[in-house]
Structures are given as structure tokens and as C-alpha cells.
Amino acid sequence: MEINGSVAFVTGANRGLGSSYVDALLAAGASKVYAGARNPKSIRNLRACPVKLDVTSPGIVAAAAAACSDVTLLINNAGVMTSAALLAPAVEAGMRLEMEVNVYGVLAMIRAFAPILKRNGGGILVNVLSSVSLVTSPFNATYSASKHAAHAITEAARIQLRGQGTRVVGVYAGFIDTDMTAGIDAPKTSPRQVADRTLEGLRGSQDNVLADERAEYIWNNAHTNRAFLAERMQLAWDLKNT
Numbered sequence: 105m106e107i108n109g110s111v112a113f114v115t116g117a118n119r120g121l122g123s124s125y126v127d128a129l130l131a132a133g134a135s136k137v138y139a140g141a142r143n144p145k146s147i148r149n150l151r152a153c154p155v156k157l158d159v160t161s162p163g164i165v166a167a168a169a170a171a172c173s174d175v176t177l178l179i180n181n182a183g184v185m186t187s188a189a190l191l192a193p194a195v196e197a198g199m200r201l202e203m204e205v206n207v208y209g210v211l212a213m214i215r216a217f218a219p220i221l222k223r224n225g226g227g228i229l230v231n232v233l234s235s236v237s238l239v240t241s242p243f244n245a246t247y248s249a250s251k252h253a254a255h256a257i258t259e260a261a262r263i264q265l266r267g268q269g270t271r272v273v274g275v276y277a278g279f280i281d282t283d284m285t286a287g288i289d290a291p292k293t294s295p296r297q298v299a300d301r302t303l304e305g306l307r308g309s310q311d312n313v314l315a316d317e318r319a320e321y322i323w324n325n326a327h328t329n330r331a332f333l334a335e336r337m338q339l340a341w342d343l344k345n346t
Contacts, residue, residue: 105177106307107307108133108134110129110134110177110227111137111177111224112134112177113140113175113179114126114137114138114139114140115140115157115181115213116183117152117181118139118143118148120280120284120295121232121298122141123149124294124298125179127296128302128303129177129299130149130151132303134177136153137149137152138153140155140182141155141157142156142157144156155168160205160208160209160212162212165213166216169216169220174224175224175227176228177230177306178213178227179230179232180210180213180232182205183205184205185202185244185284186198186199186201186202187244187247187287188244188245188246188247189242189244189245190242202246202249202250205250206251206254207254207257210231210254217229218261218265218268221265221270222268222269225269226268226270227269228273228306229265229270230272230273230275230306233254233255233275234276234277235319235322236252238255238326240252240337242341243340243344273313275301275302276314276315276322277314278292278293278316278317278322279292279293280292280293280298281294282295293315301314301315301316
């Protein structure tokens with residue numbers, strides 16, 4: 105897909121990776137970038153078109169789709185992470201929030217914008233996933249569960265929407281240097297790198313964009329040596345909890 109001249113919609117666009125997607129798309133020549141956020145006034149790029157969006161609200165999602173009927177590229181970026189272990193206190197509340205945003209929110213946006221993409225020639229639908237879509241981390245088990253589900257939704261959408269000419273792309277990254285990972289002590293990837301690699305993948309023919317070395321490492325082992333990844337996660341958990 106040629107980014108130049110496209111009309112994009114980015115969810116969770118007010119900060120972090122979403123803000124980087126907005127900047128990268130405009131720098132690449134997108135003719136219009138709708139920037140979805142709960143508070144449209146929080147959108148920083150003055151060239152973007154702020155749109156009120158809460159992916160957990162069916163009414164607001166429907167209103168956004170009605171107002172943005174010229175979209176040719178949808179980037180489902182909005183997400184939350186509670187960093188809860190499976191048996192942590194109040195884990196159920198955190199998991200429900202993650203599922204609402206990371207799974208049902210993605211599904212809502214796909215359902216609302218798939219007809220729009222079809223009318224506009226097919227276009228591209230991008231879901232921002234995670235390396236933990238492919239392997240389960242015991243340190244944020246519920247987030248892993250939500251991203252596993254989002255991975256499945258992405259693959260299902262790819263099959264179902266191919267007939268209408270819509271290309272579906274999954275983006276996988278490790279820890280991205282945003283507010284979401286501020287409390288995590290680990291190597292992190294810049295959000296602009298993730299955005300740039302995504303656009304590079306869209307220009308080519310990639311259905312799966314591996315945005316950093318951690319994603320590449322996990323992708324390769326998830327498809328060849330899942331037992332090895334499980335052993336690594338077990339070791340990390342045991343070291344921290346002994």
C-alpha cells in the first residue's frame with residue numbers, strides 16, 4: 105500500500121505509540137490522519153484530525169465510523185496493561201478491563217470500519233499486538249491472555265476480509281518505551297521504530313510485522329521451539345519468586 109495520499113485512523117492516538125503512528129503517517133504523506141482519543145483535545149499533532157473515541161463504547165465507535173467514512177487505513181493501537189500475575193489480588197477486574205479494550209475494542213473497530221474499507225477499495229487494517237500474543241508471560245498473564253485473543257481475532261479477520269480486498273496486518277513488538285511500560289526494567293524499543301517498521305511492512309507485502317529484536321526472537325522460537333520459550337518463562341518466574 106502507498107501511504108502517500110492514504111486516509112488513516114489511529115486509535116489511542118494521544119500518546120505513546122499512537123502518537124508516533126500519527127506523526128509517522130503524516131511524515132509519510134498521508135492526506136489525512138484521524139487521531140482517536142477519549143479526549144480529542146489531548147492530540148498533540150496539529151495536522152491530525154482529532155476524533156472522540158472510546159473503543160469500549162458502541163455508540164462512540166459508531167459515531168466515529170460515521171464521521172470518518174473516507175478511511176483507507178485503520179490502525180487499532182489502543183490498549184491497556186495492568187501487569188497482573190494470575191493469582192494477584194483483584195486480577196479479575198484488571199483482566200476484564202484488558203479484555204474490554206484489547207479484545208472487544210479491537211473487534212468493535214473492525215466491525216465498524218470493515219464496511220468502510222470495503223467501500224473505499226479494500227484498504228488495510230492493522231492490529232497492534234505484542235510478543236506476548238505468541239508466548240505467555242507469568243508477570244502480566246492477563247495482558248498476555250488478551251493479546252493472545254487479539255492475535256486470534258487478527259488471523260480470523262485476515263481470512264474473512266480477504267474477499268473484500270482488505271489486507272489485515274498484525275504488528276508484534278516487545279517492550280515499547282511508553283507510559284505503559286514505565287515500571288518495567290527491561291530493554292525497550294522506541295515507539296517511532298515500531299511505527300516506522302509498520303509503515304515499511306505496509307509498503308511491502310508483510311502480513312506480520314516484527315517491530316524489534318524481541319519480537320523476532322519470540323516469533324522464531326514460537327514457531328519452532330515453544331518448549332524452550334516456556335522453560336525461559338518458568339526460569340524468569342522462579343528467579344523472581346525465590
